[in-house]
Amino acid sequence: MTNHTRKKVIIFITKSNWGGAQKYVFDIATNLSQEHFDITVALGGKDLLYTKLVEAKINVIELETMQRDISLTKDIFSFVNIIKIIRKERPDIIHVNSTKISGLGAVAGRLLGVKNIIFTVHGWAFNEDRSSFSKLIIKGLYMIMLLLSHNVIAVSHKIVKDIKRWPVSKKKLTVIHNGILTPHFLSKTEARAEFSKISDHTFSDNVIVFGSVGELHPIKGHMHAIKAIDQILKERPTLQIRYAIIGAGEIENELKKEIIYRNILDRVFLLGYIKDAANYLKGFDYYLFPSLSEGLPYAIVEAGFAELPVIASDVGGISEVVEHNVDGRLVEPGKVQPLVDAIYTYIDNQDAAKKQAAALNAKTKDLFTIETMVEKTKAIYLK
Numbered sequence: 001m002t003n004h005t006r007k008k009v010i011i012f013i014t015k016s017n018w019g020g021a022q023k024y025v026f027d028i029a030t031n032l033s034q035e036h037f038d039i040t041v042a043l044g045g046k047d048l049l050y051t052k053l054v055e056a057k058i059n060v061i062e063l064e065t066m067q068r069d070i071s072l073t074k075d076i077f078s079f080v081n082i083i084k085i086i087r088k089e090r091p092d093i094i095h096v097n098s099t100k101i102s103g104l105g106a107v108a109g110r111l112l113g114v115k116n117i118i119f120t121v122h123g124w125a126f127n128e129d130r131s132s133f134s135k136l137i138i139k140g141l142y143m144i145m146l147l148l149s150h151n152v153i154a155v156s157h158k159i160v161k162d163i164k165r166w167p168v169s170k171k172k173l174t175v176i177h178n179g180i181l182t183p184h185f186l187s188k189t190e191a192r193a194e195f196s197k198i199s200d201h202t203f204s205d206n207v208i209v210f211g212s213v214g215e216l217h218p219i220k221g222h223m224h225a226i227k228a229i230d231q232i233l234k235e236r237p238t239l240q241i242r243y244a245i246i247g248a249g250e251i252e253n254e255l256k257k258e259i260i261y262r263n264i265l266d267r268v269f270l271l272g273y274i275k276d277a278a279n280y281l282k283g284f285d286y287y288l289f290p291s292l293s294e295g296l297p298y299a300i301v302e303a304g305f306a307e308l309p310v311i312a313s314d315v316g317g318i319s320e321v322v323e324h325n326v327d328g329r330l331v332e333p334g335k336v337q338p339l340v341d342a343i344y345t346y347i348d349n350q351d352a353a354k355k356q357a358a359a360l361n362a363k364t365k366d367l368f369t370i371e372t373m374v375e376k377t378k379a380i381y382l383k
Contacts, residue, residue: 006035006038007382008038011025032378042062044064063101078101092114096120099141107144116383126139151172153176154173177296199271209243213246223254224290226259231340232344243268245269247277286311287308291333296318307360311342314330329345
């Protein structure tokens, strides 16, 4: 491997869209010291992560055959390409993210003698709604990745707890919470003006806006939130509330059909993808995060920085950010009524909502900064 003072690093990730894992890769690649590290990112596709990395002048390699779905032919080609990249770049460190490329990258790294293979676990796919057989196969693949990696970063303590009985050396496991830079928040009026422009509906300052940011994917639980808002509108028809979801994804049409079916087109809005969505958070009065499975989501931390009252599913590492009834409300995932009850709790007790939002704001600004995340990651790189 290279003997230069700067350590050569290749960060691998399967997809180049813009989700939590992609944001993590971008933040690590752009915030690690260029004096100490020479960073390359290898990824599948040329979506937003690819574009943002190129704009940031980070060296990027596209793996044309890499995709999330299983394809034996494409996966073999991807593995061969990963071997070629490692042979050419001769890295001191490879840092793998997301399930498929982590497996391929870890195997390739071991075969070629890379001295530090780091695997960041953003969440376990076996916690998702899958068949027992599928979960068993996935656990087997994870076991291989954990054994092949020299160091494992978990974004939450819950991730480590989920594998406490596995025969994996605890010495290689390190918890590093996700951290962020303070977003450039627009004012409430400015953010709502943009919502009004996108939706062709007036988001005036006097309406109560619940909001979510995230990929439109079944695992994010947006359908449950839509049903909860609909129930509240039926129970309290004079309540002036709106629900706005920022994000794009595979179930957009399904969510649209649900909104039409429930006849709430004037109350629930799919705003689509918005660049730097966190900047618009102050356009919300309350933040909903109804996800069914998570590691430690950036969205919750961003909502904390925006000083929003947060209602979130009690999954993954969310409870490591939000303590129930202290700086937010945690609810049982996958159910409508707990969401409804939590929304009523905040609407009917606005002073308590503001107090909890202020507590979450103080916590996130203290504990979940990008500087802390990068410094701890740097220590793993130099281990």
